[in-house]
Structure formats: C-alpha cells, structure tokens
Amino acid sequence: MALPLPECFSQIPRHAILYQSPSPIHPLPTLSRLTHPRINLFAKREDHSSPLACSGNKYRKLEYIVPDILSNKPIHHAHENNLTPAAPLPGPATTLVTEGAIQSNHTVQVAALARILGLKAIVLLHRGTGGGLHAAVDKEAYLRSGNVQVNRLLGAEVRVCEEGDPLADDATPLLKGLAAEGERPYWIPGGASLHPLGGLGYARAAFEIAEQEEGIGLGGSGRFDYVFVACGSGSTVGGLVAGFKLLEKTKTGSGSRRVVGILNSPTKPRAYHEERVLAFARRAGGMVGLEDGDIGMDDVRLDDRFVGSGYGVFDADTKESLESMARTEGMVLDPVYTAKVARGMMHWVEEREIVNIQQPLDEVNVLFIHTGGQAALGAYADIK
Numbered sequence: 001m002a003l004p005l006p007e008c009f010s011q012i013p014r015h016a017i018l019y020q021s022p023s024p025i026h027p028l029p030t031l032s033r034l035t036h037p038r039i040n041l042f043a044k045r046e047d048h049s050s051p052l053a054c055s056g057n058k059y060r061k062l063e064y065i066v067p068d069i070l071s072n073k074p075i076h077h078a079h080e081n082n083l084t085p086a087a088p089l090p091g092p093a094t095t096l097v098t099e100g101a102i103q104s105n106h107t108v109q110v111a112a113l114a115r116i117l118g119l120k121a122i123v124l125l126h127r128g129t130g131g132g133l134h135a136a137v138d139k140e141a142y143l144r145s146g147n148v149q150v151n152r153l154l155g156a157e158v159r160v161c162e163e164g165d166p167l168a169d170d171a172t173p174l175l176k177g178l179a180a181e182g183e184r185p186y187w188i189p190g191g192a193s194l195h196p197l198g199g200l201g202y203a204r205a206a207f208e209i210a211e212q213e214e215g216i217g218l219g220g221s222g223r224f225d226y227v228f229v230a231c232g233s234g235s236t237v238g239g240l241v242a243g244f245k246l247l248e249k250t251k252t253g254s255g256s257r258r259v260v261g262i263l264n265s266p267t268k269p270r271a272y273h274e275e276r277v278l279a280f281a282r283r284a285g286g287m288v289g290l291e292d293g294d295i296g297m298d299d300v301r302l303d304d305r306f307v308g309s310g311y312g313v314f315d316a317d318t319k320e321s322l323e324s325m326a327r328t329e330g331m332v333l334d335p336v337y338t339a340k341v342a343r344g345m346m347h348w349v350e351e352r353e354i355v356n357i358q359q360p361l362d363e364v365n366v367l368f369i370h371t372g373g374q375a376a377l378g379a380y381a382d383i384k
C-alpha cells in the first residue's frame with residue numbers, strides 16, 4: 001500500500017527497512033475496560049514494524065537516512081560536534097558508526113541495518129550514560145546481556161567507553177582514523193535525532209496513523225485524540241508533531257491530535273527537551289512543506305513526571321507498569337522507555353487529565369506507541 005503523502009514529502013528518498021504493511025494498531029481491551037468507559041485505548045506496534053533484529057522506532061528514522069549513506073557523495077556523515085564543515089564522503093559509506101548507553105536499542109538497529117546493507121558497524125557504548133549500569137546488581141551481566149549480546153551477535157564491533165571518554169563528545173578522531181585506513185565512515189548520532197533527516201520517519205508515521213484510523217472506525221472524533229510516546233533523544237516526538245501538523249494543514253477536516261511525549265530521564269530539564277523537540281519538528285516540517293511559524297511551543301507537550309530516578313533505572317514504579325501491561329494485555333514493554341510511557345498514559349487516564357475539549361461528553365481515543373526495546377529486559381533480570 002502506497003501511503004498518500006503530500007507531493008514534496010513523497011519526493012524525499014526513502015529506503016524501505018520496515019514491512020510494506022504498516023505496523024499494526026490494535027485495541028487494549030482489558031486496560032480500557034479497567035479504566036473509563038469513554039476512553040478507548042489502542043497500541044501501535046513499532047516493535048512489529050520491521051523484519052530486522054529487535055524491531056523498534058529507530059528503523060523508521062533510518063529509512064530516510066539510508067539514501068544518503070548509499071549515495072555516491074554522502075553529506076550528513078560527520079559527528080554533530082565536529083566544528084569544521086566536513087566535505088562529502090568520496091563514495092558510499094563502508095562503515096556505520098554510532099553510539100548509545102550500554103543497553104541502547106538504537107545501536108542494535110544500526111548494526112542490523114549495516115548487515116543488510118553489507119556494511120561494517122562500530123558501536124560505542126558509554127558506561128557513563130544513564131544509571132542502568134550503576135543500579136544493576138550484577139554489573140557483569142548488564143555489560144554482556146540484552147542489547148550488548150545482540151550487537152555482538154550481529155557482528156558489530158562493540159567498544160565500551162569509560163565514563164568521560166572524549167569520544168562521547170566528538171567521535172571525529174575515530175572517524176578520521178577509519179578514513180586513514182581506507183574506510184568511508186558514516187556517523188549516526190545517538191537515536192539518529194541530531195541527524196538532519198532524523199525526524200522524517202515519524203513525520204511519515206503520522207500519515208500512516210491517520211490512514212489506519214480510517215480503517216479502524218474509531219468512535220468520538222474518529223481520530224486518535226491523544227498519542228502517547230516516549231521522548232528520549234526527541235525526533236520521534238518531533239517527527240510526529242510535524243507530520244500531524246502537516247496533515248492538519250493539507251487535509252481538510254482532519255482535525256488535531258495531541259502528541260504527549262513522556263520523558264524517561266531526569267538528567268536534563270524539560271525545557272531542554274522542549275527546545276530540541278521543537279527544533280526537530282521544525283526541521284522535519286521544513287522539509288515536507290511546513291513553515292517555521294506553523295509549529296509552535298504549544299504543539300510540544302512533554303511530561304517529566306514519570307522519569308523516575310534515572311535513565312535506564314528500572315525502579316519500582318516502572319516495574320509495576322511493566323507487570324501491569326503484561327498481566328492485563330499480555331504485552332511486554334521495555335524497562336527503559338515504554339514502561340514509563342504506559343505509566344504516564346495510565347496516570348493521564350486515571351486522573352482524568354485526558355479531556356475531550358471539543359465535545360466533553362464524547363468518547364476519547366488514545367494511542368500508545370510501543371517503540372520496542374524488549375531486548376534490554378535480559379539485562380535487568382536480576383531485579384526482583
């Protein structure tokens with residue numbers, strides 16, 4: 001099924017990594033029944049979006065980055081903190097280099113992508129990012145299981161970086177070294193969010209969701225009035241905000257949907273993430289036909305009440321949320337992102353923070369986006 005996109009959006013090159021059919025959306029009947037008769041809960045399964053390893057939200061972003069990776073003159077290959085403007089690579093990339101926390105899902109998705117493109121993958125895993133390693137009882141297990149194991153299985157070169165490693169600030173020396181060895185290295189920023197094309201995948205996802213809404217036959221507004229999704233590096237939320245805005249602007253009668261980004265880390269203040277998400281939304285928006293003024297700060301809704309004690313720390317609240325989804329819907333979430341999103345969403349539902357402003361007595365449709373990440377669970381196996 002070809003997704004109907006506005007002209008200038010449909011012309012942006014995309015390399016399919018996801019299945020041809022959209023990732024499924026299904027109701028969450030047990031949770032809905034337990035909450036409120038007028039609130040209909042659904043899940044979109046980005047953890048079922050691609051045949052590649054540990055399907056998750058990064059594959060969708062990477063679809064728009066691959067054409068640059070494979071072009072004869074890749075231009076967006078430099079580290080984001082490299083101050084000197086980099087010339088295009090002299091040919092298609094030969095090695096993908098990326099980074100993340102020890103249990104990063106993003107790095108696995110880059111490693112699997114490298115495999116199907118026939119490229120090498122180097123993965124930098126930072127011991128100092130987040131609190132998962134610190135909180136782990138069995139640190140050795142945390143460092144070798146879950147996503148670390150999958151990265152190795154995929155044949156990625158895994159480099160575990162100590163806290164304060166200068167490579168975390170700027171991987172340019174590593175990239176230069178690879179170039180000196182005859183490689184053409186291509187840097188993909190953590191979560192792919194700072195990559196100039198990183199927001200396009202979720203802008204497209206907004207159109208996919210709108211298309212799926214019609215098939216479901218939702219009550220109330222006929223749309224998902226609220227969309228709950230994790231906000232980590234930010235371009236998933238940013239892309240969705242841009243996509244829904246474009247939809248509103250180009251499709252008459254399509255109405256608005258509220259995207260709520262649930263933050264999962266207390267490290268940086270909410271305002272920091274809001275600025276980033278706004279920038280990502282505007283950057284993606286600018287490429288698909290929106291103007292800067294079309295997207296404002298009031299389109300960016302981030303909730304920092306469910307961050308818990310640290311990024312990647314599987315605290316009691318997060319664990320309860322993971323268990324609750326497993327024991328009601330039989331659906332397994334991940335310990336770092338989606339369990340916190342589910343907790344946030346259920347808070348909004350139970351505390352009646354979800355409102356139908358247009359028609360207060362009507363039904364409200366709520367979409368939870370499952371962005372994947374379950375492979376990390378193994379690394380948290382020692383938490384009772």
Ligand SMILES: *Cc1c(COP(=O)(O)O)cnc(C)c1O
Nearest residue numbers: 105232233234236337371372373
């Ligand atoms: C990366 C990731 C996110 C966060 O997405 P961002 O675009 O970085 O905000 C959410 N959930 C999972 C499972 C992820 O791996």
